[in-house]
Amino acid sequence: MEHIPTYTEQRILCASCGTTIAPNPANLCVNCIRNEVDITEGIPKQGTLHFCKGCERYLQPPNIWVNCALESRELLALCLKKLKGLSKVRLIDAGFVWTEPHSRRIKVKLTIQKEVFASTILQQVFVVEFIVSGQQCEECTRVAAQLTWKAAVQVRQKVPHKRTFLWLEQLILKHNAHKDTTNIKEARDGIDFYYANRSHAIRMVEFLQAITPLRLKTSEQLISTDIHAGTANYKFTYSVELVPICKDDLVCLPMKVARSLSNISPLALCTRVGNSLQLLDFNSLRVGELRGAVFWESPFTSLCDAKELVEFYVIDIQPEGVHNGKYMLATAEVALSNDLNTTWLVRTHLGHILRPGDHVMGYNLVNANFNNTEYDIFSQAAQSRGGLPDVVLVRKAYPNARRKRRTRNWKLQQLAKEEEEGVVKAKSEKAKAELDYEMFLRDLEEDPELRSMVNLYKDAAQSNKVVPIIESENQDDDEMMDEDDEPEEDFPEINMDELLEEMEGMNIQDDEMA
Template identity: 60%
Template sequence: MEYIPEPRQQLILCCECGTAIPPNPANMCVNCVRSIVDITEGIPKQATVHWCKNCERYLQPPASWVGCDLESRELLALCLKKLRGLTKVRLIDAGFVWTEPHSRRIKIKLTIQKEVFTATILQQTFEVEYVVSSMMCPDCTKIMAQNTWKAMVQVRQKVDHQRTFFYLEQLILKHNAHQETINIKEVKGGIDFHFAQRSHAIKMVEFLASMVPTRSKSSEQLISSDTHTSTSNYKFTYAVELIPVCKDDLVSMPKKTANALGQISPLVLCTRVGNAVHIIDFKTLQVAEITGLVYWRQEDITPVCSMRDLKEFYVMDVELLGRQFGRYALADITIQRMADVGRNDNVIIVRSHLGNLLNFGDTVLGYDLLTANINNTNFERLSSDDIPSVVLVKKSYPERRRKRKQRNWKLKTLNKDEGDLAPKKLEQDKIEADFETFLRDLEEDPELRQSINLYKDSSAVKRPVTDMDDDDEDEEAPEVPLEELLEDLTIGGGDDDEDYDDVDMA
């Protein structure tokens, strides 16, 4: 067999150092090319990135702040954008070089290519070191500094309880209407929302007007003025007043206004407050709506009794009259005051809209107009035929029925600043009582729960069932169905996680 020798590669000498190398268009070895040409020239080997230590976001020039984790793709992209001259070469690879997290240094290893001579491409690897400089972002600066807000929305309601603000807080959380606020402050009689821009405050005022009947006034205050450039700096304040009619209030109005609402009775009961006030005539089941425009035009629709005037009665008999509207049914109900149960035979027969919700032996809350001290002009003008002895409002449940099980749901609340308003012990007990009433309204009213978000509480521990529970035949208090609850998922690293806290409803 004839031996065929392998072809030998032709070598040439480098024109600079004389080293034997394969032929190439430059006739130079790699080391000589690198000594003559530096493709990293024009690319800085050190740079600075600005980092806010309060919100842990990085500055993306010119004015954007983004959240990035260490050694993440977002941080790598942000660092590469800060390198000038990188567009003149071809980036092959980029990656982080590990550094101590507390060293305030970020190192990136880059591999680039560039054509240095005709048909000659040089590849080079080098490191770039970034110095992490602490700098507070404008959002955190406005929060930390004083008197930095541009516009403020003052929300007030002339009532003696906090139920409306609890409900309004849940609406704000559900629709994320608090995203642009720089501070939320609790004050006596309401809440103040501070904004960095006037447009954000106007957006909040429009949101509140779409949820509940309101009226608002605006004012402005001159902070500074420059006569040379004819520019001025103002602070804007928007005063928003909520309608003082709340759910379960007994409302009185002049007969002229009642006739304009569809010949309804001048003494009605408020069943729900949305973008309008929903009222019902408990004697005829006639319903109507009072819009904010109608209410603020005359302001002659006033609440006679509120939830603090509710009394408990014992149901003796229920006689349905055959008329029904939605979940309400007209009936003549025989009741007795709880103080008279077992002592005398003083009973009261009233006509009510709760016919299909009550049975013999139940307890019901209502307004006792015979013993109530009412100071209302519209109520005093009513005839005796329009004023019943008792107005039943809703079914009640004894405390022993409510304490059987721990609530398996919870709400979220805004992160508010109490400021100088530190509630006293008596005021704190009053706020907690109002909050408990609001929670019970959510359990009893499915329609009210549809407009807010309720979350599952994984920390809730059910009380074990005992023999006493088996022997007790009382009706259980209403509970929130499990299918209406949302999973409490928290996305880490977001700014929204700092805007609200979890409240345990146990």
């Protein structure tokens, strides 16, 4: 009789709970292993899917929209790509859990495996819930935009400040040139105006051409066409680029342009920006008017802008008796306000307003190094005529009055603009915008001609709005100035008869930075 041996499976006790189990390298039962190790850790249990209701597509990051039917392989692949941490485990199975279509929820059931101990593999099943969030794709956004605007005017200027646009904004408000806009958006380098009719956009372009030199580019995009009626629907965009020259900028003109402007010196100051650039030769008081068309034939950039102005102290000044009605030529001895050891003798056009003891803002060119071809040509030619000026004086300063805490009895009004989408301004950018606005307000105070071009309104809450003191302009000369110094007698103040009563019902908002 043949003997057939029987095999008895060996059993051990779980090291944690004492349950009888088959031997395994961990000596733990499945429940105890799951209690000690969670292989789903690091895998999100919730996610978000962006869905466009217009074209019924899902967003596949970063910016691809794909068509996916419900419970399709494409949608499942899109959901799995959203889950970080799946690469650290082995995916065994994946499938959808049924949900109501209108619930805006998609559930995916996953089965994964992972080796937790030596030769011990743990398998676990869990569910991930995705929330379907509505988001309009770029194509649908453009289609929707066709119903709100048909023409756009994009105004840009390549300068590191916003003072030109602040002035332009006030002119638009004064002449009500924005009355036909459907929307106004603030861009990084300018402003965008949107219109329902092309004729309104053309009217805005003509208004801008009348007040400032610019270069215009026009583009059109076909939206739809009717071959039976022979008609087409277009969307028009007018790109307006302003000249990159602002008031008080120091420029170096090309020699050909300087000769055409009554043969003025190539090194000149921009004293006014209107429908043309007014350039002043501060050595001879000759003035040249540069039209926008001439500028764009031979474009140039500024050597120094208003943010590079430094403060000088006037030690002595000797008028030369030459004047052109607005300016008077004089020779001034100046020194830096924070360093009186070094002095310079300079010719200036401010002889009619400067007196010994005054302060004046100017450009210090002693150690300046410009990466400008026209300036290099001019400096070589100027060596034979006595060299370049060390200092260029621009405008009178009022440090004593600026140091005093005071309030403004006037304010400006502002266009209702939307900020640029997807851009969050940092604190430094906000501080820079506030500084640009304060400098623009000071320009209005000190320049009656510029002030006459805008509307100023009475401020009923003037006691709550204190004029800020810019630390950078006073921190160098605190030692030589006493807090008890009296404000300058000719400090520009705006009279009440220049202010208007605030008008109601306009599409503008009060500016809180004033």
